[in-house]
Amino acid sequence: MNIIVCGKVIPASSVTIEIDPNTKRMVRRGAPHELDPAAASALEEGLRLTEKHGGAVTIVTMGISDATIGIRNALAMGANSAIHILDDALVGSDALGTAKALAAAIKKEPFDLIICASESSDSYSGIVPGQLARLLGVPPLTFAKEIAVEGNKITIKRQSESGYDVVEAELPALVAVTSGINEPRYPQLKGIMGAKKKEIKKYTAQDLGLGPEQVGASGARERVLTIGRPPARQGGKVVTDEGDGGIKIADFLAELKVI
Ligand SMILES: Cc1cc2nc3c(=O)[nH]c(=O)nc-3n(C[C@H](O)[C@H](O)[C@H](O)COP(=O)(O)OP(=O)(O)OC[C@H]3O[C@@H](n4cnc5c(N)ncnc54)[C@H](O)[C@@H]3O)c2cc1C
Incomplete structure (x- = not known):
């Protein structure tokens, strides 16, 4: 089984992200980077599937x-x-x-399954997996908290508000996994040494047949109009228990229409 994992490499979580006030974009250059933890979970899922069914995992960034640095980390994990x-x-x-x-x-590679994270940990729009599935003409199976492959069939448990739904599709397909789906492995020394010898193919926009009308700032259809801080939190409501604390909390929750 050929699995492609789409993994973003993002500014490290230890870094305070800065926004360029002119472009209104995240300042990425110069910031220490790491493989997005959400992408590490997607990769872990791909590795587990190939360990069970055979095949190979390619990470695309x-x-x-x-x-x-994040790509090398993915290779050290086992891609x-x-x-x-x-x-x-x-x-x-x-x-x-x-x-x-x-x-x-991805179209340049043979693939049976594409695995994405549901959303990245820096921009987290959560829309790339759906767009990607549409462009590749494969079914998107989203919010997967468990994946099983049998022959040509993929089955996921799709996280829902009340539990999960079971969703099936035929391969090739795209799956977007939830961040809690697994505990990604740490690269071992052997993996870190081996990663140095593994191939990293590089493509430019031209290699991919993409022009300025499709990609880059000139091809962007989204515009960031303004950026601001979220409103300050309001002070909480203090409930003093005078023997009726439970009732007061229940009334408060009912007022919010939570219960
Ligand atoms: C006007 C504008 C300009 C922007 N300019 C830049 C820029 O210059 N540089 C920049 O980095 N970002 C830029 N961004 C942000 C960029 O659009 C998003 O980072 C990108 O579209 C992915 O969005 P996301 O992280 O919200 O993806 P999500 O949809 O949240 O990602 C879900 C999953 O899709 C896959 N995925 C998403 N992005 C990648 C990726 N890059 N590589 C591999 N897999 C991926 C991963 O599996 C990821 O977990 C810009 C955004 C806007 C609106």
Whole structure:
């Protein structure tokens, strides 16, 4: 089974993210980067599936040159090969531009299954997986908290508000996993050493047949109009228990229409 994992490499969680006031975009260059923990979960799922059914996992990332560290980490975890979509012409791409670049790179590979995280940990729009499935013409199975593959059939438990739904599709398909689906493995020394020898294919926008009308700032259909801090939290309501604390809490929750 050939599995492609789409994994974003993002500014490390220890870094305070800065927004450029002119472009209203995240300042990525120069910030220490890491493989998105959500992408690590998607990769872990891919590795477990190939350990069970055989096959290979390729990690695909679109990002600046600082993303290499996260790609190496994915290879050290066990990905067999990697694709880095790297080109200044792609800077400023919105979600659809990102999905177009990922789809064009994936189409160059044989694939049975694509695994994404439901949302990234930095921009978390959560729209790339659906766009990608549409561009590749494969069914999207989203919010997967469990995946099973049998022959040509994939079955997921799709997280819902009340529990889960069982969703099935035929391969090839795309699955977007929830962040709690697994505990990603830590790379071992052997994996870290082996990662140095593994291939990282590099593609530019031109290699992928994408022009400025499709990707980059000029191809972006989304515009960030304004950025601001969320409103300050209101003070909480203090309930003094005078023997009727439970009733007061229940009344309060009923007022909020929670119960
Ligand atoms: C006007 C505009 C300009 C922007 N300019 C830039 C820019 O210059 N540089 C930049 O990095 N971002 C830029 N962004 C943000 C960029 O659009 C998002 O990072 C990108 O579209 C992915 O969105 P997301 O992280 O919200 O994806 P989500 O939909 O939350 O991601 C879900 C999953 O899709 C996959 N995925 C998403 N992005 C990637 C990726 N890059 N590589 C591999 N897999 C991926 C992963 O599996 C991820 O977990 C810009 C956004 C806007 C609106």
